[in-house]
Amino acid sequence: MRRRSFAALAAGALGAPALAGCAPSAPAGSRATGDTLTIATTTDVVNFNPLVGNSRTDYWVTDLMYPRLLTIDADGNKRPCLATRYGYSDPRTGYYELRDDMRWSDGKPVTATDVAFTINVIKRDKPAGNTTFGLLANVTSAKAVSPTRVELRLSTPDAIVLREVGFWMTVVPAHVYGRVESVARFANTADWVGAGPYTLVSAAKGQAYTLERSGSYPFAPGGRPTLGRVVFRVYPDVNSEILALRSGEVDLIANTLPPAQVRILSRTNGISVRKVPGLGYAHMAYNMTRRPLDKLAVRQALAHAVDYGAIRRVVLQGQGVSTGSSPIPPTITAYADSRLTEYRFDPAYSRKLLRQAGFREDAHGRFAALNLRLIYSLQDAVTAQWVNMVASDAAKAGITVTLQGMDRNTYLAKTDAGDYDIYAGNFAIMDDPVTNMALTYLPKGAINYSKVDDPELTGIITKALVTTDAAGQHDLMAQAARIVRDNVYDNVVYLQNFYVAHGAAWTGFVAKPSELLTVVDPESLARVRKLR
Amino acid sequence: MPTALRFALRRLARALLTLWFAVTATFLLLRLLPGNPALAVANPNMTKADQQLLLHQYGLDQPLIVQYGKYLWQLVHGNLGVSFTQQVPVGDVLLNRLPWTLLLTGSALLVTIGVGIPLGVLAATRAGGALDRLVQLAGVVGQSLFVPSVGIFLLFAFGLWFRVLPIGGAYTPGTSGAAWYGDVLRHLILPCLSLTLLQIGSYVLTLRATLIDALGEDYCALARAKGLPNRSVVWKHALRNALLPTTTLVGLQLGFLVGGAVLTETIFAYPGVGRGIYEAVTQLDYPVLQGAFVLLAATVVVANMLTDLAYGLLDPRVRTS
Numbered sequence: 001m002r003r004r005s006f007a008a009l010a011a012g013a014l015g016a017p018a019l020a021g022c023a024p025s026a027p028a029g030s031r032a033t034g035d036t037l038t039i040a041t042t043t044d045v046v047n048f049n050p051l052v053g054n055s056r057t058d059y060w061v062t063d064l065m066y067p068r069l070l071t072i073d074a075d076g077n078k079r080p081c082l083a084t085r086y087g088y089s090d091p092r093t094g095y096y097e098l099r100d101d102m103r104w105s106d107g108k109p110v111t112a113t114d115v116a117f118t119i120n121v122i123k124r125d126k127p128a129g130n131t132t133f134g135l136l137a138n139v140t141s142a143k144a145v146s147p148t149r150v151e152l153r154l155s156t157p158d159a160i161v162l163r164e165v166g167f168w169m170t171v172v173p174a175h176v177y178g179r180v181e182s183v184a185r186f187a188n189t190a191d192w193v194g195a196g197p198y199t200l201v202s203a204a205k206g207q208a209y210t211l212e213r214s215g216s217y218p219f220a221p222g223g224r225p226t227l228g229r230v231v232f233r234v235y236p237d238v239n240s241e242i243l244a245l246r247s248g249e250v251d252l253i254a255n256t257l258p259p260a261q262v263r264i265l266s267r268t269n270g271i272s273v274r275k276v277p278g279l280g281y282a283h284m285a286y287n288m289t290r291r292p293l294d295k296l297a298v299r300q301a302l303a304h305a306v307d308y309g310a311i312r313r314v315v316l317q318g319q320g321v322s323t324g325s326s327p328i329p330p331t332i333t334a335y336a337d338s339r340l341t342e343y344r345f346d347p348a349y350s351r352k353l354l355r356q357a358g359f360r361e362d363a364h365g366r367f368a369a370l371n372l373r374l375i376y377s378l379q380d381a382v383t384a385q386w387v388n389m390v391a392s393d394a395a396k397a398g399i400t401v402t403l404q405g406m407d408r409n410t411y412l413a414k415t416d417a418g419d420y421d422i423y424a425g426n427f428a429i430m431d432d433p434v435t436n437m438a439l440t441y442l443p444k445g446a447i448n449y450s451k452v453d454d455p456e457l458t459g460i461i462t463k464a465l466v467t468t469d470a471a472g473q474h475d476l477m478a479q480a481a482r483i484v485r486d487n488v489y490d491n492v493v494y495l496q497n498f499y500v501a502h503g504a505a506w507t508g509f510v511a512k513p514s515e516l517l518t519v520v521d522p523e524s525l526a527r528v529r530k531l532r
Numbered sequence: 533m534p535t536a537l538r539f540a541l542r543r544l545a546r547a548l549l550t551l552w553f554a555v556t557a558t559f560l561l562l563r564l565l566p567g568n569p570a571l572a573v574a575n576p577n578m579t580k581a582d583q584q585l586l587l588h589q590y591g592l593d594q595p596l597i598v599q600y601g602k603y604l605w606q607l608v609h610g611n612l613g614v615s616f617t618q619q620v621p622v623g624d625v626l627l628n629r630l631p632w633t634l635l636l637t638g639s640a641l642l643v644t645i646g647v648g649i650p651l652g653v654l655a656a657t658r659a660g661g662a663l664d665r666l667v668q669l670a671g672v673v674g675q676s677l678f679v680p681s682v683g684i685f686l687l688f689a690f691g692l693w694f695r696v697l698p699i700g701g702a703y704t705p706g707t708s709g710a711a712w713y714g715d716v717l718r719h720l721i722l723p724c725l726s727l728t729l730l731q732i733g734s735y736v737l738t739l740r741a742t743l744i745d746a747l748g749e750d751y752c753a754l755a756r757a758k759g760l761p762n763r764s765v766v767w768k769h770a771l772r773n774a775l776l777p778t779t780t781l782v783g784l785q786l787g788f789l790v791g792g793a794v795l796t797e798t799i800f801a802y803p804g805v806g807r808g809i810y811e812a813v814t815q816l817d818y819p820v821l822q823g824a825f826v827l828l829a830a831t832v833v834v835a836n837m838l839t840d841l842a843y844g845l846l847d848p849r850v851r852t853s
Contacts, residue, residue, distance in 0.1 A: 036706065038705070043811065044811055046617045046618060046811075046815065047617060047618055047619060049619070052619065054573065126582070126585060128570075128573055128586050128589065128616075129573040129578075133578075133582070134578055134579065134582070184589070185619050186619065187618060187619040187620045189620060204628075204705075204803065205625070205628055205629065205803060205808070206629060206632075206702075206797075206801070206802070206803025206804070206807045206808065206811075207701055207702055207703070207705070207801075207803040208701065208705040210705055210706070229706075231705045231706070233700070233701060233705065233801075234700075234701070234801055234803075235699070235700050235801045236700070236798045236799060236800075236801050236807075236810075240687070240699060240700055240799075240801060243687060243688070243691055243692050243699045244699040244700060246692060247691055247692050247695055247698075247699055248695075249698060249699050249700075406566075407566075408814065409565065409566055409567035409571070409572060409814075409816055410566035410567060412567050412571045412572065413566045413567035413568070413571060414566075416571055446578060446579060
């Protein structure tokens with residue numbers, strides 16, 4: 001009896017791996033010809049439906065399949081992609097003119113019907129996490145008036161909707177997505193139909209996502225994407241990705257590198273490092289619904305008690321640039337105003353401002369009334385470093401800043417509830433100054449973390465939202481940026497330029513601004529090749 | 533009713549009660565976490581009204597008791613729900629990952645038992661000697677190790693310095709046919725070694741102690757007096773009795789294995805349930821988290837139940853106690 005019992009136990013232990021070994025099916029070999037570029041990423045594809053998925057890897061993978069109407073160049077200008085032209089035929093009617101040479105991977109042409117369908121279905125089904133949905137607030141409907149022209153009916157004049165929807169919305173095939181009851185619940189897990197340079201052929205969650213070359217792609221050299229296959233492999237963090245790159249397991253790290261790794265990797269044999277312009281910024285928002293942060297002098301004192309240069313030098317290792325304390329990233333050259341200057345680091349001046357505002361120091365030189373709580377996400381390693389410098393610098397001005405680091409979900413909950421004195425964080429992509437100012441500084445803006453409610457600023461932003469004349473809009477944004485800077489409605493600490501690393505055997509990458517596009521944008525991967 | 537059947541039914545009832553408790557605790561604990569799933573997937577354009585709409589779609593705007601009732605009803609019908617973020621049934625999400633976790637934990641358990649038992653016997657039969665001391669030292673060190681430190685060290689050593697084993701994943705994309713199975717084994721070595729190193733110490737030390745005791749018992753002295761060779765005394769008489777606590781340890785260690793696999797899978801980018809849990813936590817994907825914890829709890833409960841049953845079979849006194 002005992003012998004049989006132990007044998008059963010041993011058989012169980014043996015059986016588990018045997019069973020498991022049989023269960024995952026071995027993937028079939030690829031028929032694609034040409035080089036394979038293996039890319040490391042730190043997260044899985046959460047959802048293959050580009051109307052729902054909004055994680056970074058979701059964007060990277062689905063962007064290679066689903067076209068956007070517009071893209072962005074290195075100077076932050078929106079430029080044609082699927083759309084060749086866009087504009088307004090009257091204040092309440094916008095249009096996109098489309099190119100006629102793109103096809104879905106099943107052979108059907110990409111037409112205005114697909115674009116109109118995508119806009120209308122987003123409005124109808126409200127897919128969770130969809131970035132475009134909020135941008136379509138003023139769009140009543142979209143209509144394909146010809147195979148290459150889409151018209152959008154607007155409920156009110158909206159000067160930004162075309163370029164923002166054009167940039168953020170991925171176009172899906174109407175003949176595929178039209179068959180599902182609700183795109184909000186469509187997982188799109190198989191039989192992918194795309195119109196990008198590459199199309200998914202297999203997905204193994206937690207492991208790898210394999211795309212193969214589509215037939216043709218107009219933005220590739222000669223109309224044919226250079227790679228046979230693109231494989232995204234999932235690693236737990238950027239340090240594992242670096243190990244994988246150094247060991248030759250992957251060819252490119254899609255995630256941007258931590259500042260400290262840039263110099264090391266750029267000196268490593270067989271590895272090349274490329275710069276990617278940033279399109280967002282790190283900032284601190286002072287909660288103006290809380291005393292004494294409602295006082296301009298206090299916000300100015302805080303702003304002058306930060307050594308911005310030291311943060312960029314020490315934490316970012318010289319990879320950050322000043323925005324001149326403006327909320328418009330210098331990358332967007334058409335809007336950036338070089339006349340704005342950064343708050344000077346001068347703790348003595350901070351003290352003077354506070355004394356003038358009626359605050360008194362105690363025997364230790366501290367302003368007892370200025371004990372402020374700063375929240376930040378512990379998942380954001382760079383911010384976690386510079387907030388320590390902020391607290392240390394503030395102490396020199398007699399201001400106590402208590403740091404409260406927390407996990408991302410707690411941080412989001414506290415931010416949503418306005419439970420902070422100072423919010424420290426990043427805006428990853430501020431691609432359009434008008435949209436971003438509206439979201440950040442209008443009283444009901446979704447990311448108005450400072451709780452700004454300034455009638456003059458509101459008036460300027462509201463006017464910019466309906467001003468289609470480019471020069472007029474630039475002028476309004478310059479005025480708005482100056483008001484934000486002078487009133488310390490936001491304290492922009494730096495714009496970080498990013499770096500990505502790839503095997504030196506690869507060439508042809510095109511770096512596009514922001515962590516989202518980097519060098520894995522479809523236009524870039526359609527022209528990458530291996531050096532022979 | 534036969535004693536053995538009554539014993540098995542009692543254990544089954546206890547297992548079901550434990551499972552219900554685990555399900556309820558998981559359900560409540562997840563809802564105590566700060567934040568909510570709508571915030572986790574929110575984008576800057578999302579208004580408060582849109583977030584509320586999302587919570588409504590997820591069914592999270594209903595009273596807690598209603599959510600709990602619906603969840604239990606789903607569960608007894610074998611339905612684990614639909615992932616908030618992936619829009620696919622949780623059962624499918626977990627079934628895609630479970631084989632990898634079974635492969636990893638099963639292999640680790642097998643290697644641990646296969647190496648741990650002979651090592652424990654070796655140490656016990658040479659008690660006080662240099663080998664025994666070395667095994668004891670290694671056992672204590674193994675018990676003190678921390679999953680991430682071991683994992684990262686192994687990655688550096690074998691993945692980067694010697695470059696003989698892969699850095700992450702369960703197989704190299706693109707491999708197929710017979711080569712795929714070899715590739716899976718290569719990818720299994722480091723995570724399996726990592727888990728084995730962490731748990732083998734307990735087996736060795738437990739078995740060593742119980743075997744030394746057993747070897748001092750009268751029945752072993754009698755066996756020796758009867759002229760049985762020492763090998764038979766150790767392996768046929770003493771070891772069988774000494775294995776009882778080790779059998780219990782297997783059940784207990786399964787819980788550790790499952791927990792340890794979460795970290796191990798994360799470090800080695802192994803696509804098992806543990807890695808899925810890590811991702812679901814960041815997205816606050818309640819259905820996936822609930823399903824994964826139910827699965828893990830069920831694994832531990834079933835393993836413990838089997839251990840209890842095995843124990844009962846090994847020692848009849850347990851059945852009647």
